[in-house]
Amino acid sequence: MIRxxxxxxxxxxxxxxxxxxFAFIFMRVFPGNPARLxxxxxxxxxxxxxxxxxxxxxxxxxVQYWRYIKGIFTGDWGFAYSxxxxxxxxxxxxxxxxxxxxxxxxxxxxxxAVILALAxxxxxxxxxxxxxRGVSFLGLGTPPFWxxxxxxxxxxxxxxxxxxxxxxxGPNTTPPPTxxxxxTIDAVAAGQWGTAWDALRHLMxxxxxxxxxxxxxxxxxxxxNLLDVSRENFIVVVRSKGLGRWPAFSHHALPNAFLxxxxxSGLLLAQLISGSVLVEKVFNWPGIGALIVDSILxxxxxxxxTFVLLSAVAYVAVNFAVDVLYGVxxxxxxxxxxx
Amino acid sequence: xxxFVLEVRDLETNxxxxxxxxxxxxxxxxxxxxxxxxxxxxxxxxxxxxxxxSILGLIEPPGRVVGGSxxxxxxxxxxxxxxxxxxxxxxxxxLVFQDPMTALDPVKTIGAQIVEAIQRHQRVGGAAAGRAxxxxxxxxxxxxxxxxxxxxxxxxxxxxxxxxxIAIALANEPxxxxxxxxxxxxxxxxxxxxxxxxxxxxTERNTAVMLITHNLGIVAEFCDRVFVMYAGRxxxxxxxxxxxxxxAHPYSEALLRSVPRPDRLxxxxxxxxxxxxxxxxxxxxxxxxxxxxxxxxxxxxxATQVPPPVFLGAAxxxxxxxxxxxxxxxxxxxPIEAESA
Numbered sequence: 001m002i003r004x005x006x007x008x009x010x011x012x013x014x015x016x017x018x019x020x021x022f023a024f025i026f027m028r029v030f031p032g033n034p035a036r037l038x039x040x041x042x043x044x045x046x047x048x049x050x051x052x053x054x055x056x057x058x059x060x061x062x063v064q065y066w067r068y069i070k071g072i073f074t075g076d077w078g079f080a081y082s083x084x085x086x087x088x089x090x091x092x093x094x095x096x097x098x099x100x101x102x103x104x105x106x107x108x109x110x111x112x113a114v115i116l117a118l119a120x121x122x123x124x125x126x127x128x129x130x131x132x133r134g135v136s137f138l139g140l141g142t143p144p145f146w147x148x149x150x151x152x153x154x155x156x157x158x159x160x161x162x163x164x165x166x167x168x169x170g171p172n173t174t175p176p177p178t179x180x181x182x183x184t185i186d187a188v189a190a191g192q193w194g195t196a197w198d199a200l201r202h203l204m205x206x207x208x209x210x211x212x213x214x215x216x217x218x219x220x221x222x223x224x225n226l227l228d229v230s231r232e233n234f235i236v237v238v239r240s241k242g243l244g245r246w247p248a249f250s251h252h253a254l255p256n257a258f259l260x261x262x263x264x265s266g267l268l269l270a271q272l273i274s275g276s277v278l279v280e281k282v283f284n285w286p287g288i289g290a291l292i293v294d295s296i297l298x299x300x301x302x303x304x305x306t307f308v309l310l311s312a313v314a315y316v317a318v319n320f321a322v323d324v325l326y327g328v329x330x331x332x333x334x335x336x337x338x339x
Numbered sequence: 340x341x342x343f344v345l346e347v348r349d350l351e352t353n354x355x356x357x358x359x360x361x362x363x364x365x366x367x368x369x370x371x372x373x374x375x376x377x378x379x380x381x382x383x384x385x386x387x388x389x390x391x392x393s394i395l396g397l398i399e400p401p402g403r404v405v406g407g408s409x410x411x412x413x414x415x416x417x418x419x420x421x422x423x424x425x426x427x428x429x430x431x432x433x434l435v436f437q438d439p440m441t442a443l444d445p446v447k448t449i450g451a452q453i454v455e456a457i458q459r460h461q462r463v464g465g466a467a468a469g470r471a472x473x474x475x476x477x478x479x480x481x482x483x484x485x486x487x488x489x490x491x492x493x494x495x496x497x498x499x500x501x502x503x504x505i506a507i508a509l510a511n512e513p514x515x516x517x518x519x520x521x522x523x524x525x526x527x528x529x530x531x532x533x534x535x536x537x538x539x540x541x542t543e544r545n546t547a548v549m550l551i552t553h554n555l556g557i558v559a560e561f562c563d564r565v566f567v568m569y570a571g572r573x574x575x576x577x578x579x580x581x582x583x584x585x586x587a588h589p590y591s592e593a594l595l596r597s598v599p600r601p602d603r604l605x606x607x608x609x610x611x612x613x614x615x616x617x618x619x620x621x622x623x624x625x626x627x628x629x630x631x632x633x634x635x636x637x638x639x640x641x642a643t644q645v646p647p648p649v650f651l652g653a654a655x656x657x658x659x660x661x662x663x664x665x666x667x668x669x670x671x672x673x674p675i676e677a678e679s680a
Contacts, residue, residue: 124399233436242427242456245421331445331493
């Protein structure tokens with residue numbers, strides 16, 4: 001047990017280390033000189049050399065890598081030249097917005113997927129199943145930015161049910177005090193119900209837009225697995241004990257069918273909370289997506305390195321949680337056969 | 340008058356597939372006296388498992404029971420709603436399923452799965468149900484029963500899992516256990532042990548058993564009466580010793596001949612039944628066995644007319660066979676081999 005945990009932990013550390021090296025090397029082997037980009041096309045060679053010196057680019061690669069790793073731990077994540085701020089400031093300002101949106105998108109995708117997959121498979125009603133498969137098919141095929149524009153047009157412009165693309169809060173709402181940087185949670189914690197409601201309303205459309213494709217994917221996956229498991233012999237046996245259709249389904253079919261969905265959900269969650277470019281653009285969301293794209297284009301090392309590392313940590317953490325949950329649900333993972 | 344625990348009358352079950360209607364059970368009638376053991380034998384695809392599921396009302400779409408009645412303890416349960424059936428399943432009739440490897444939920448403990456069966460029909464607390472589960476596991480001779488209660492199915496061997504299945508089936512002392520190929524997936528030694536356990540327990544409890552199998556050796560050992568199924572029909576019914584001594588239907592005889600028996604080993608290949616059972620979606624107009632029948636193949640009557648049931652034997656020991664030649668065979672046929680004692 002301890003051995004397995006140690007193995008998992010070292011694997012996680014290796015993955016994070018690998019990601020840090022990869023991000024570091026990748027940004028540096030691309031052609032182009034970040035110092036040149038910062039000082040501008042008309043700057044003299046001396047100015048460029050000077051700029052390289054302040055950025056530490058004249059040092060050998062391993063020294064640069066060491067400074068980067070040391071910075072991670074000391075909290076000095078470097079300077080984001082494209083934004084004119086420290087990386088830490090930029091990420092603290094933008095990542096929670098992306099993460100909050102991603103979390104709600106995930107919740108939407110996951111909850112709706114589970115409900116619809118159950119509806120599609122429970123009792124084998126062909127028309128319900130067909131409709132849900134159709135919805136999932138459309139969800140997978142619809143480009144999110146297009147879907148975002150359409151829902152904005154309909155729900156904001158035409159019907160006015162949801163606010164337009166004005167970011168996380170309406171223009172007249174002041175942000176809640178920051179504890180977690182998640183506006184909905186912070187506002188509730190501070191008892192500012194109006195602010196919480198405003199934040200939630202602003203989250204709705206982008207979260208649905210962002211969660212559409214993950215939702216469609218999860219529905220397909222869980223539906224297929226539920227169908228497979230509900231044809232298993234043990235479901236017939238459970239029914240032969242006198243259990244009703246729903247207890248057999250919810251107590252026996254669902255836990256068995258849920259395992260692949262759990263794995264997929266972990267990956268999707270990690271992906272969603274690390275931001276998205278197009279959906280954030282459409283909804284004018286002050287997230288991290290645009291910053292990252294900008295930073296890659298301008299070879300703004302510090303931002304990309306830090307972001308890749310944080311993403312790697314998020315992926316590893318989520319997958320670790322998935323592994324633990326997997327063991328809780330499936331004893332075959334937890335307990336070896338030999339006895 | 341006999342006391343029947345189960346009376347099945349003209350039961351019909353169809354599967355509505357894309358390739359047409361598969362008639363898995365075609366007007367099957369059978370009856371089981373209280374405490375008796377009945378064998379249902381036939382090849383794969385003869386409708387045996389569909390019959391078992393139809394009796395328990397567990398046919399799922401695309402299948403459907405389309406006709407007939409199932410009288411359990413005198414009540415017609417084929418007209419019951421699923422909710423009413425839930426009160427019957429596990430309590431009055433229970434199922435031992437084929438392939439113990441897939442018949443238990445892999446993510447629940449053995450104990451939980453037995454307790455689930457107990458608490459479904461008995462108002463007992465968790466601790467009492469746990470104790471009952473331990474005693475059931477002891478009954479089916481699972482070693483270290485208390486310790487193994489919290490194990491999961493993957494920690495049990497095939498034979499042990501099948502014992503657990505028997506424990507679950509007997510948890511509420513039902514009047515009838517439907518055992519669908521209970522030992523097919525096990526090796527021969529384990530088969531014998533599991534059958535011994537089943538036999539002892541049903542004898543102790545006076546439980547009737549409907550044993551579905553393709554293994555005639557098990558039938559000879561275990562059953563009082565035999566129903567031979569072919570292409571969704573019961574083509575012959577007889578007491579076990581009568582059937583083994585004097586099969587009236589050519590299919591029964593062919594089945595018996597294809598069992599290897601040490602007392603009549605001959606050189607040459609083991610006799611087999613040529614060909615395959617007919618597709619249940621596309622049955623021939625006459626006797627379904629006609630294309631493979633050593634007696635009736637090519638006979639116009641057999642190819643065009645479905646044989647009616649022919650009643651043979653003594654009134655208290657009836658034999659019914661669905662064969663145009665059954666009467667001739669019964670009168671003329673000699674026992675193919677005296678049953679070795």
